[in-house]
Amino acid sequence: MPEETVGLPELPKKERMKIPRHPMPEQKPEERVRNFSEVALGYTAELAMMEAQRCLQCEKPLCVQGCPVEIDIPAFVDLIRQGKFKEAVAKIKETNTLPAICGRVCPQEDQCEMVCVLTKKYTPVAIGRLERFVADLEREAGEIEMPHCAPPTGHKVAVIGSGPAGLTCAADLARLGHQVTIFEALHKTGGVLVYGIPEFRLPKAIVDYEVENLKRMGVEIRTGFVVGKTATVEELFWEYGYDAVFFGTGAGLPAFLGIPGEQFIGVLSANEFLTRVNLMRAYDFPNYDTPVRLGRRVAVVGAGNVAMDCLRCAKRLGAQEVICIYRRTRAESPARKEELERAEEEFIDFRWLSAPLEIYGNEEGFVTGMRIQRMELGEPDASGRRRPVPIPGSEYDIEVDTVIVAIGQSPNPLATRATPGLELNRHGCIVVDQQTMMSSIPGVFAGGDIVTGAATVILAMGAGKTAARGIHEWLGKLERGEVSKPTWPR
Amino acid sequence: MFPIIAKEAIAPGFWRFVVGAPEIARKHRPGQFVMVLLHERGERIPLTIAHSDPVAGTITLVVQEVGKTTMEMGTFPVGSELQAVVGPLGTPTHIERVGTVVCVGGGAGIAPLLPIAADMKAAGNRVYSILGGRTKELVILREEMAAVSDEIFFTTDDGSFGRKGLVTHALADLIAERGKPDLVVAIGPAIMMKVVSDLTRKDAIPTLVSLNSIMIDGTGMCGCCRVDVGGQTKFVCVDGPEFDGHKVDFDLLIKRLRAFLPQEQEARQRFLAQHRCRALEGASHA
Ligand SMILES: Cc1cc2nc3c(=O)[nH]c(=O)nc-3n(C[C@H](O)[C@H](O)[C@H](O)COP(=O)(O)OP(=O)(O)OC[C@H]3O[C@@H](n4cnc5c(N)ncnc54)[C@H](O)[C@@H]3O)c2cc1C
Ligand SMILES: Cc1cc2nc3c(=O)[nH]c(=O)nc-3n(C[C@H](O)[C@H](O)[C@H](O)COP(=O)(O)OP(=O)(O)OC[C@H]3O[C@@H](n4cnc5c(N)ncnc54)[C@H](O)[C@@H]3O)c2cc1C
Ligand code: SF4
Ligand code: SF4
Ligand code: FES
Numbered sequence: 172m173p174e175e176t177v178g179l180p181e182l183p184k185k186e187r188m189k190i191p192r193h194p195m196p197e198q199k200p201e202e203r204v205r206n207f208s209e210v211a212l213g214y215t216a217e218l219a220m221m222e223a224q225r226c227l228q229c230e231k232p233l234c235v236q237g238c239p240v241e242i243d244i245p246a247f248v249d250l251i252r253q254g255k256f257k258e259a260v261a262k263i264k265e266t267n268t269l270p271a272i273c274g275r276v277c278p279q280e281d282q283c284e285m286v287c288v289l290t291k292k293y294t295p296v297a298i299g300r301l302e303r304f305v306a307d308l309e310r311e312a313g314e315i316e317m318p319h320c321a322p323p324t325g326h327k328v329a330v331i332g333s334g335p336a337g338l339t340c341a342a343d344l345a346r347l348g349h350q351v352t353i354f355e356a357l358h359k360t361g362g363v364l365v366y367g368i369p370e371f372r373l374p375k376a377i378v379d380y381e382v383e384n385l386k387r388m389g390v391e392i393r394t395g396f397v398v399g400k401t402a403t404v405e406e407l408f409w410e411y412g413y414d415a416v417f418f419g420t421g422a423g424l425p426a427f428l429g430i431p432g433e434q435f436i437g438v439l440s441a442n443e444f445l446t447r448v449n450l451m452r453a454y455d456f457p458n459y460d461t462p463v464r465l466g467r468r469v470a471v472v473g474a475g476n477v478a479m480d481c482l483r484c485a486k487r488l489g490a491q492e493v494i495c496i497y498r499r500t501r502a503e504s505p506a507r508k509e510e511l512e513r514a515e516e517e518f519i520d521f522r523w524l525s526a527p528l529e530i531y532g533n534e535e536g537f538v539t540g541m542r543i544q545r546m547e548l549g550e551p552d553a554s555g556r557r558r559p560v561p562i563p564g565s566e567y568d569i570e571v572d573t574v575i576v577a578i579g580q581s582p583n584p585l586a587t588r589a590t591p592g593l594e595l596n597r598h599g600c601i602v603v604d605q606q607t608m609m610s611s612i613p614g615v616f617a618g619g620d621i622v623t624g625a626a627t628v629i630l631a632m633g634a635g636k637t638a639a640r641g642i643h644e645w646l647g648k649l650e651r652g653e654v655s656k657p658t659w660p661r
Numbered sequence: 662m663f664p665i666i667a668k669e670a671i672a673p674g675f676w677r678f679v680v681g682a683p684e685i686a687r688k689h690r691p692g693q694f695v696m697v698l699l700h701e702r703g704e705r706i707p708l709t710i711a712h713s714d715p716v717a718g719t720i721t722l723v724v725q726e727v728g729k730t731t732m733e734m735g736t737f738p739v740g741s742e743l744q745a746v747v748g749p750l751g752t753p754t755h756i757e758r759v760g761t762v763v764c765v766g767g768g769a770g771i772a773p774l775l776p777i778a779a780d781m782k783a784a785g786n787r788v789y790s791i792l793g794g795r796t797k798e799l800v801i802l803r804e805e806m807a808a809v810s811d812e813i814f815f816t817t818d819d820g821s822f823g824r825k826g827l828v829t830h831a832l833a834d835l836i837a838e839r840g841k842p843d844l845v846v847a848i849g850p851a852i853m854m855k856v857v858s859d860l861t862r863k864d865a866i867p868t869l870v871s872l873n874s875i876m877i878d879g880t881g882m883c884g885c886c887r888v889d890v891g892g893q894t895k896f897v898c899v900d901g902p903e904f905d906g907h908k909v910d911f912d913l914l915i916k917r918l919r920a921f922l923p924q925e926q927e928a929r930q931r932f933l934a935q936h937r938c939r940a941l942e943g944a945s946h947a
Contacts (some may be wrong), residue, residue: 303839356880358698358705358745383904394749397880423882427894432888434913436920443883451704451877457931460704460730461877462924536916585899 173472176254178219184628192294193222202518204486207370211615219304223252228298237286239633260305268342271377276304277629278507321348326646329413331398334362335628336619337419339426339635347643354398362421362500366450369480391398399589405659415614415642422620432510432530437538441577447486466572470494472527474504475579479514481575486517493519498526498546540570580625600624607641612657662742672801674726676735680744683718690753691776696879698745706730707876709773722771729928750879751902758785760843765791765828765857767849771802776850779809787811791831797822829856841866851915859908868906872897889913
């Protein structure tokens with residue numbers, strides 16, 4: 172990474188506003204639907220500095236309030252303008268440990284970029300792209316500076332789950348001098364970042380790299396360890412000798428539609444499809460042993476990030492027609508705007524205001540088609556969005572041979588059920604104190620999707636950070652004898 | 662990594678592996694299984710824990726070669742390592758003293774049946790066992806099962822051992838001669854569990870079956886293993902693998918097991934082509 176590049180001058184505010192937002196180079200749609208390589212190619216140093224030049228350096232930067240981990244955005248953007256890339260990453264890393272990931276997957280248009288002052292009249296500063304640019308530069312140069320770790324405290328913490336919540340919590344605890352073990356049920360680390368989000372949106376090498384850094388910081392990683400089965404939380408405390416436990420187990424339980432025909436072969440949950448393709452690399456079958464069965468006509472139900480990933484993976488696996496079925500309109504789609512637009516460019520057939528009624532199959536049990544109901548928007552519901560209502564008599568049938576259900580996930584109860592005394596809400600999420608992230612069991616903490624239900628990477632990271640502080644405080648109290656490790660009645 | 666400590670051919674196409682997995686050995690209860698990943702490019706497959714030794718820190722797996730992954734596992738020598746062994750997964754068998762228990766096993770299903778029969782016996786039940794297979798050599802673990810049964814019966818399709826016919830014939834006769842048992846536990850190919858359940862349904866004999874649906878994670882995350890039990894969707898990996906045989910929609914299960922047939926055949930062909938000599942050796946298994 173170049174120590175310093177010749178930066179760009181500070182322009183008068185009026186001129187800055189005139190510069191249009193710089194697009195990021197990306198693979199062309201016709202090309203990218205035939206590979207799993209990353210779609211967005213990233214800014215060059217020139218583009219990054221030019222984009223950074225647009226920032227008004229607001230006195231009271233609204234963008235910072237829009238970022239769940241409050242990155243000092245004007246500061247790092249200005250460092251990029253000056254060509255001080257190394258300092259820029261350091262600035263980001265004061266609050267965000269995984270910028271290469273957040274720069275790629277944060278829903279910026281709902282967060283930092285939504286509130287950027289330029290958004291109203293012009294277009295926001297491309298904060299995410301800049302964040303990604305410097306993080307990539309640092310990684311590619313192989314010059315990541317190891318964060319300084321405090322001297323060992325002698326305390327052991329068990330982190331369950333290696334998604335963004337667990338990774339962040341582990342990193343912060345290691346920095347505070349605690350001995351951390353991550354227990355991960357799958358055989359690879361990264362949670363949704365590896366089994367859910369596809370390679371073309373977040374290259375796995377980036378996640379692996381972050382995990383390697385954690386290991387270098389002394390964090391122990393145990394994959395293939397299912398807490399609740401291989402060992403319970405009680406055993407982690409009393410047999411394995413941990414002083415605190417963090418749940419970052421995510422929201423991995425798939426929801427199904429509950430309509431007739433869902434058992435036919437070829438109807439699969441988004442989790443199954445994405446796990447086969449991303450974690451098990453079924454796209455490279457038979458070089459990898461796990462197969463995926465994909466027909467010529469694929470329907471994906473839902474229109475969030477998960478659905479977009481399924482649609483785009485299906486296209487890349489060679490499906491001829493890929494159809495998105497969503498009961499509301501495009502405006503209500505919860506997907507990141509950028510990904511929705513990219514999906515639209517990738518020849519996906521979007522059927523807005525459509526709901527599946529029934530799935531048809533043949534004698535052998537394979538899916539053959541689907542009945543769809545057209546909808547219209549009615550009165551607003553509790554969420555404030557206009558409720559879709561069926562249009563009577565508008566049903567029609569389509570021919571499909573694969574149906575992927577991407578309508579949401581809830582917490583997987585495997586670990587929570589095996590932990591008596593853990594207070595859950597009616598959705599199965601762990602109830603925590605927002606300040607410390609401690610659950611109803613003293614010494615047991617939680618954060619990320621397991622607390623909020625399916626949310627975002629950055630929120631999970633934020634929760635992991637807060638929990639690390641909470642755990643650190645708790646360990647202090649433990650040392651002073653003010654609290655003790657939890658016990659379970661025999 | 663999980664070392665293979667011992668390996669033995671127990672019948673043509675059947676291997677018994679002893680694998681070092683101390684944490685799993687400590688927690689295992691009969692009825693539970695592990696997910697095994699052979700290597701980086703492998704597929705995750707479910708295998709029942711046939712036996713565990715918490716002191717030695719080992720688990721025993723009995724594997725029948727049916728496709729690419731199980732055949733490849735057969736080539737793993739003692740001293741080599743499995744990349745991942747995850748578990749123990751699934752809900753353990755509910756072992757209780759009910760009176761008379763008939764354990765019906767077929768094919769690789771005899772392996773998971775063994776620890777259940779042993780515990781049923783230890784709990785004070787009278788245990789009758791019926792084991793079946795295509796031919797004598799394929800009726801595995803005969804002595805081990807006999808050791809934990811009050812009485813044992815064998816059937817083979819070709820009549821080479823025990824009675825000629827299916828396990829259901831032996832079961833029907835046993836019921837006719839000795840009266841209704843209090844519980845039937847049937848583990849084997851889906852079609853075998855279906856016919857056993859059909860038979861016992863008539864007499865309302867409680868029947869436990871262990872389903873073998875296709876799995877990926879084994880922790881309730883993908884829904885790939887779902888089955889219909891009494892009109893409800895259940896995940897075999899977390900809600901099972903054991904269910905009330907009278908409520909299982911076996912026809913659906915059998916169809917779903919065929920989901921990847923073309924891909925399985927392709928993988929198998931490729932594997933055989935690459936391992937021709939070994940495979941020929943395996944086929945004769947002298
Ligand atoms: C397909 C998809 C696309 C997405 N796209 C975006 C996006 O573009 N932008 C965005 O911000 N968010 C996105 N999200 C949401 C985001 O990924 C999640 O909100 C985030 O990953 C939650 O982090 P987490 O650490 O709480 O849990 P997870 O990432 O779910 O990680 C939980 C981990 O815990 C492990 N685990 C569970 N139970 C146990 C147990 N008993 N023992 C041991 N380990 C266990 C799991 O195997 C998993 O690895 C997407 C989600 C999906 C599924
Ligand atoms: C809970 C559980 C416990 C099991 N325990 C054992 C065991 O102890 N020993 C043992 O030998 N096998 C066991 N099985 C079956 C074993 O998992 C499969 O034989 C294996 O996955 C086949 O993989 P393959 O690549 O060798 O064959 P593939 O080529 O994938 O399959 C070959 C054929 O086997 C059948 N098959 C595929 N997947 C499965 C499956 N998951 N279950 C049953 N049949 C399948 C299909 O008919 C297929 O055509 C168990 C399965 C389950 C679900
Ligand atoms: S972490 Fe996310 S929200 Fe915060 S500045 Fe970066 S892209 Fe924006
Ligand atoms: S709100 Fe926009 S213009 Fe203002 S400091 Fe933040 S990024 Fe720059
Ligand atoms: S194997 Fe994935 S849910 Fe059962």
